[in-house]
Every structure is written in C-alpha cells, then in structure tokens.
Amino acid sequence: MYQEERLFAILQHMQAHQRISVEEICELFQVSRDTARRDIVKLEEQGKILRTRGGAIWPSLNKDISGYRDRLKAESDVKRNIGRLAASLIHSGDYLFMDASTTVLHAAEQLRTDGHVVVTNSIDIAGLLSPKQGSTVHLLGGVVHPYHRFISGARTLEMLRDYQADKLILGTSGLTPDGLTNPFEEEGYVMKEMIRRADQVIVLADHTKFGLRQFYRVAGLDCIDIVITDRPPAEPMSEALRRHNIEILIAEGENER
The missing domain is CATH 3.40.50.1360 (Rossmann fold)
Incomplete structure (x- = not known):
C-alpha cells in the first residue's frame, strides 16, 4: 500500500473512531512503528489530525467552511x-x-x-x-x-x-x-x-x-x-x-x- 492510500485509510478510521494509536496503525496496515509515526506527522502537517503521545486524535473543532x-x-x-x-x-x-x-x-x-x-x-x-x-x-x-x-x-x-x-x-x-x-x-x-x-x-x-x-x-x-x-x-x-x-x-x- 502506498503512503497516500494508507493516509486516506487512517483518516477514514479516525472519522469513525475519533482517535488512533501507533500500535493500531501497525496492526491495521502491517507497517513498522517508525512508518506509523511518519504517517501521523504527515497528517498533522496537512492539518488533518492532532498528534498525541502514542497516536493521534480527530480535531473536535471543524474549521472547513465552504461557500x-x-x-x-x-x-x-x-x-x-x-x-x-x-x-x-x-x-x-x-x-x-x-x-x-x-x-x-x-x-x-x-x-x-x-x-x-x-x-x-x-x-x-x-x-x-x-x-x-x-x-x-x-x-x-x-x-x-x-x-x-x-x-x-x-x-x-x-x-x-x-x-x-x-x-x-x-x-x-x-x-x-x-x-x-x-x-x-x-x-x-x-x-x-x-x-x-x-x-x-x-x-x-x-x-x-x-x-x-x-x-x-x-x-x-x-x-x-x-x-x-x-x-x-x-x-x-x-x-x-x-x-x-x-x-x-x-x-x-x-x-x-
């Protein structure tokens, strides 16, 4: 699985569950802890999630405002x-x-x-x-x-x-x-x-x-x-x-x- 596909899947999981841990990413996508951490950092840089100790949470404040x-x-x-x-x-x-x-x-x-x-x-x-x-x-x-x-x-x-x-x-x-x-x-x-x-x-x-x-x-x-x-x-x-x-x-x- 390419990283972009994995990032999309992580976001889908978080929309349903509001949070995800490094361990869950490793288990769900069969990747190393270092890869899981890099995915979390990438999603945080995109403004999609908030990084926490050991994982990430879905932001509770929605800032997307369409016309x-x-x-x-x-x-x-x-x-x-x-x-x-x-x-x-x-x-x-x-x-x-x-x-x-x-x-x-x-x-x-x-x-x-x-x-x-x-x-x-x-x-x-x-x-x-x-x-x-x-x-x-x-x-x-x-x-x-x-x-x-x-x-x-x-x-x-x-x-x-x-x-x-x-x-x-x-x-x-x-x-x-x-x-x-x-x-x-x-x-x-x-x-x-x-x-x-x-x-x-x-x-x-x-x-x-x-x-x-x-x-x-x-x-x-x-x-x-x-x-x-x-x-x-x-x-x-x-x-x-x-x-x-x-x-x-x-x-x-x-x-x-």
Whole structure:
C-alpha cells in the first residue's frame, strides 16, 4: 500500500473512531512503528489530525467552511429528501422562521402549503418564496454576507425581537451532544434569537453534520423539538437526542418509498 492510500485509510478510521494509536496503525496496515509515526506527522502537517503521545486524535473543532454555492451542491439529493420531509410538517397558515441553511432552502422549495408568513435572513429563500401567491415574506435587514448568502447584525436582531413564529426550520453546520454549532458568531446570534421566538424548533441535519463542532455554540439540545436527518445517528449522539426527548425523523429518497 502506498503512503497516500494508507493516509486516506487512517483518516477514514479516525472519522469513525475519533482517535488512533501507533500500535493500531501497525496492526491495521502491517507497517513498522517508525512508518506509523511518519504517517501521523504527515497528517498533522496537512492539518488533518492532532498528534498525541502514542497516536493521534480527530480535531473536535471543524474549521472547513465552504461557500454557499459549494454547500448547495454537496449532498444535494440527501438535502432535498430532508427538505421534502420538513415541508410535510408545515401546515397552511403556519408562521415560519427560516434560517439561511442550504438544506432549509430545499425545504422552502418543497413547500406545497400556503397562507404562510415567513421571516428569514436568507437572500435566496426570500427570493424563492416572495413570488408565490398566498404567503408573505419578511426579509430581515442588516449586513449582507454575499459569499455565504445570509444577513446578520444589530438591525437583524432588532427586527427579530418583534416577531413570533409557530415553527423554526433551522439548519446546522454541526450537531454534537453539546448542541448546535455554527462557524459564524454573527449568524449564530440570529439563529439563537429565532430559537427563542419559535414555538417549535425543527433542525435539518444530514449525517455529515453529526459529531462536527464549529466555532460558535448556538444552543443546547434542550432547545430542539425535532431533528430530521437521512441516517440514524450513532452513539453517543442518539443517546443524547433520546435523553432530551427529541423526535428523530429519517428522510428517505423517493425511490426508497
């Protein structure tokens, strides 16, 4: 096995187990301790892992921040399925908060009900829903972040404090037993205020979001009512969700139904 192949396999193992020891690398790939140590050093130089005494751990803080357009393409079929299930929970006449997540955009595309009042900080969701008959869209004011397609700032929070909604459809960049996280503190403030002002909080999170911890903690699991995902999360995430009495809904593809 070439080193690049081995490094990829080590990362796959660490994604599943969060850590690896020198001894495990030796056993898994039949290499010497010196080779195992060189692999760990190489992965640390690439910024992929954190070296520890006797091995390495998976970094708990995820710093990969893709642009909105790239995130919209990633796992698009999965996000579309999650969005479809989220839209099925919305009833005509519901007042809604929608954040600027790409998965929430898919939920907005799948809405087949009407009579909604929608409050959002998403440029794209406002553009998508505002032409539709029978609903009203409030686009929050503030500072536009064009690369990530959201609006935030003091004015955004000031406007939000005047609203109340039946349901919040919320995306997340990371979901751990400690709660919801986001890479952007200013966007996190908006999400936190939406959570405070919604009667029901529905979080949309595909399987890649479980276990990811971003820079800013938005809220604990006690603030969530429903999580919609595409795969049952592994322990200890499942146990944490059950402990907080959070309903877990699994979205299936159209060809799976």
